[in-house]
Amino acid sequence: MSKLGTILDQIDSGTVLLPEFQRGYVWNRDQVRGLMRSLYLGYPVGALLVWETEADHGSVRGTSKAGGGIKQLLLDGQQRITSLYGVVRGKPPAFFEGDSAAFTGLRFNVDEETFEFYAPAKMRDDPTWVDVTELFVNGIEPHIGKLSADPATMPHFATYMGRLIRLRNILEREFHQEKITGADKRVEVVVDIFNRVNSGGTKLSKGDLALAKICADWPEARSTMRKHLSTWSTAGFQFNLDWLLRNVNAVATGRAQFEALEGVGSADFAQALSSSERYISGFLDVTSGRLGLDHDRVLMGRYAFPVISRFLHLNGGSFTDATQRDRMLFWYVHAALWGRFAGSTETILTQDYETVARSGIDGLIASLSRWRGGNLVIDGQDFEGFGRGSRFYPLLYLLTRVLGARDFGSGLELRAEMLGHLTSLQVHHIFPKALLYKHGYGRSEVNAVANFSFLTQQTNLAIGKRAPEDYFAETQQKHPGALESQWIPTDPQLWRLDRYREFLAARRELLAEAANGFLASLRDGTKLAAEPLRPVVVVAEEDDDIRARQIKALVEELTAAGCAEPALDSEIADPATGRVLGVAEAYWPDGLQPGLGNPVILELDANPDLPRMEELGYEVFTSVDALLGYVARRNEQAAGRSEDDDHVGPDGSTAEDAAPTHDPASATVPAQAAPGGTGADFDRAMRHLYVAARDEAGYNATLFLSMLAEHGSISTAKKLLASPVVSDGFVALWERGRLDLTVEALVTRPEFEWLFDPAELEVARTRLQQFEYETR
Known part of the structure; x- marks a missing residue:
């Protein structure tokens, strides 16, 4: 048994270290908060597994103070001890590899006995929120004056002091240690032991x-x-x-x-x-x-x-x-x-x-x-993929670079030496996204590889949202041959929106022909290389696609919660055949936290091979809402706040996601509510959104339905507005041109504004204005 304070001192002295084969720190803030809560309440937090060995500098991490002799290498307990060291010392240990934000800024509320990370608006100038690291570093004395001088806290001074002493006394907490010793315990033996005891943690x-x-x-x-x-x-x-x-x-x-x-x-x-x-x-x-x-x-x-x-x-x-x-x-x-x-x-x-x-x-x-x-041999159908995650997206870029594709605006080849200062390229949607969505085309068609071309950023901005039948004719007149250099079908009838699918089919054939010709020249040695191509810069598109914004906000939210950075637009292929199973909007190959759990896929488009993905061990989520809900539940459990044992399915669904027993579709659909609408009016209007979205826009908002049944209308609206990520329903209705059926549009109606605070109304208006919907 060793006291926590002693273990932290041993880390400082270099006698407790980390074996080199250990991966880095992967915990998130909720796990840190849950650990501190458990220690404060005296709950069990598990034993440590230590390898006692005469370690050399090559087998350990964090050796700046390490001399000779026997060292204790942490095998099981790295995440817990690293978290506690970071919170108590206010800095990561010498062997640290990871994100120190996971344990930076922890606060303890002496009144409610809860742990949260610093939120300025909530905690600034409130003496009941105590900086946990400051408490360990500077002791209790600085807080005596603060708590005794404030009229609100003075009556509870003795209780609050007792709680701070209790928190600080976790340094006296005894940790049981299992030790591996003996000259026969070589690295491979110890690693095998590590993997066996760490079955629920980070695998090597x-x-x-x-x-x-x-x-x-x-x-x-x-x-x-x-x-x-x-x-x-x-x-x-x-x-x-x-x-x-x-x-x-x-x-x-x-x-x-x-x-x-x-x-x-x-x-x-x-x-x-x-x-x-x-x-x-x-x-x-x-x-x-x-x-x-x-x-x-x-x-x-x-x-x-x-x-x-x-x-x-x-x-x-x-x-x-x-x-x-x-x-x-x-x-x-x-x-x-x-x-x-x-x-x-x-x-x-x-x-x-x-x-x-x-x-x-x-x-x-x-x-x-x-x-x-x-x-x-490449067939036109092979270019049917969509998004930058498609394996044929790089081939389109390759053809653009090596075969002298020309810019629509300048007529120049897209080579660095020819473009001069205009060397930044951008992915250009030949048929603008907004026009395609407006005319009912789905996201996979809108983002088809055959709808992409590369242009200079200046030309892409100049074209804007113009239809091809407009700007193609202009390009053809000013720069003859530029359209053909980008494998654009020259039949003007195919440039019309109602012929979009035929345009894609024709362009796929042209791309396949060009690809086969170039690749054959590589195989047969019939095309000599010119001067090596100089790199160009490909800049990101503007986020005028609501899905792109939604995924960006999701990634920001999950990384802030301690999840790993995902690969975006990532192709998922069958390991047996190489067949494409889907293109994930976001993909965590090592789990949401590195080395913990199965690979996670967020796949939002139609027709991914879900059974095969799940057979291969992927956790597949088909909606942003489901993934966010899954992460929230997981983090609540990690923080010790949830005792809910409900089963979570691979798509993030729970028993709570089932449809309610009553049918809101049978509710009376109200006429326009009078100014100063009541809560009951709002409830009827919210249920009307579900009916109208289903009947008028063809969108069946089942999750929204279950939220209404569980939380009620006003709470549902507040939850949606509080989320940093727009809901799947908002995205689906935007794609259908029906933002008028969103919760955001409803809450900004004059008769319902009084039900929400200014910050919530500002969120609603901002979301709508971002996508050119005028609020009342």
Whole structure:
């Protein structure tokens, strides 16, 4: 047993450390708050698992004060002890890796005995809200004067002092420690123990284990790898440690399994890492200069890189000539397009390593062709994907860069050296989003890859929301050939909104023809490379799409709650076939918190293969509201505020989401309420929104219905307005051009304004005005 205060002192002295194989800190604020609440109330918070070993600098993290001798390495309890250290000391421990905001700014209310994080409007100048870190750092004395001098708190002074003493006394709390000792307890044994006891926490990958063993022999391994990752990040490409380690493994052993690195000494590993960095950087130069794939969003087929690294290593470190390089590019693009490395990565990599060792690039191309049933040809239907997460979005960008696509406004090729200071490109919706939504087209059609082109930012802004039948004719007159250079069908009849689907079909065929021609030239060596393409900047679109704004607000809300940053517009492919299962608006591959829970997918568009996704172990949410509700319930449980054991389904639904027993559709639909409408009037009007949305706009707002049944009309409206993210219902009604049927529109009606405070009305008006709906 050890007191908490003693454990924190041992961290300060460098005798309690973290093993290098541990991942970083992943807790969120609600988990920290729940831990402090449990300690304050005297609830159990679990034992610690410690590995006692004569650690060296390569096997531990946070060694700035560590000397020789036996150290205690935290195996189970890192998140709890790190949180407590951060709250008590006001800073993270030396071994910290993560977001310190999770434990910064915690306050304790001496009146209500609750913990919350600092909110200025609520807590400023209120002496009942005590800074927890200040209490531990400076003691109780500073609070004596504050609480005794305030007329509101003075009558309760003795009670409040007792509560502060009780809170500070958690430093005396005894933590039970299980210890692993013995010379036979090597890193791999301890990691196995860690994974067994930590079944509900952060699991270590095979890559983590391999790297832990390497760091024991070469302490600088992890930091050297991170430097390489940082260099690529600065150049605009984001990779992770596992990915780099796969490249090193390919070079050092020619094996896909990380276990193969067990036999690689530190000197050989360092050499393989140096070679891998050179191969990767060189191929990034090739993909940028030859294919125009010059930034992270369009970099295809990341797991083809280890195969290329292996080939270059066997080939003396470089391509023999331009023909060999282009044939590798042909294989690389097709491997990416057809999802060669979508799953079962180690199995596929093993096959390709064996192929490349036996028969080089020709063997890789032949093997990929067999895997594809002999078909390495792109069909127009292959461009039916939508969004920037589609694997054919990078191909559109590639064609734009390498085949001399021209700007509609200037007529110049979209090359950095030709555009001069106008080098910023932007994704352009050929048929404007607003017009398509207005005419009833769905989001997947609006954001079809075949509706994208790349233009200079200046031209994109100048075109604005004009229809193609307007600005295409102008472009054709001023810059003959510019439309054809962007694979635009030249039949003016296809430029009309009512012929939009035919336009997409025709353009897909043109894109496929161009792609096949260019890729064949790479394979056959018939198109010599010009000067390497210089990178251009692709700037983000303006957030005039309500879904884009909703997802942005969601990500901001979830990251503030301690969730990981998701990948946006991410394609989800079947690991067995490479088939696209869906394009996720947001994707958390390591769980909402890194290493905790299953991968999470937010997929809002129609027809994703949900059964297959769930079979593969994904937690799939099909609405923003469901995901936010799931996170809120999870965080409430983490904070100890919820004893609700209701089952949460993969889509975030609970028993509460079931439809109410009565049917609001049968409620009387009121006429326009008179000024000064009552709460009953508002209730009838809210139920009318459901009926009208269903009958007039074709939107069945089942979640809204259940909220009305559970919370009542006014509380439902207040909950929707309090959310930092607009609801799925607001988005659906915007897409249908019926913002008049939103709760936001209803609460701003003069007869109902009095039911809401000014801040709530401002939220409602702002949301509506953002999308050009005039409030009364």
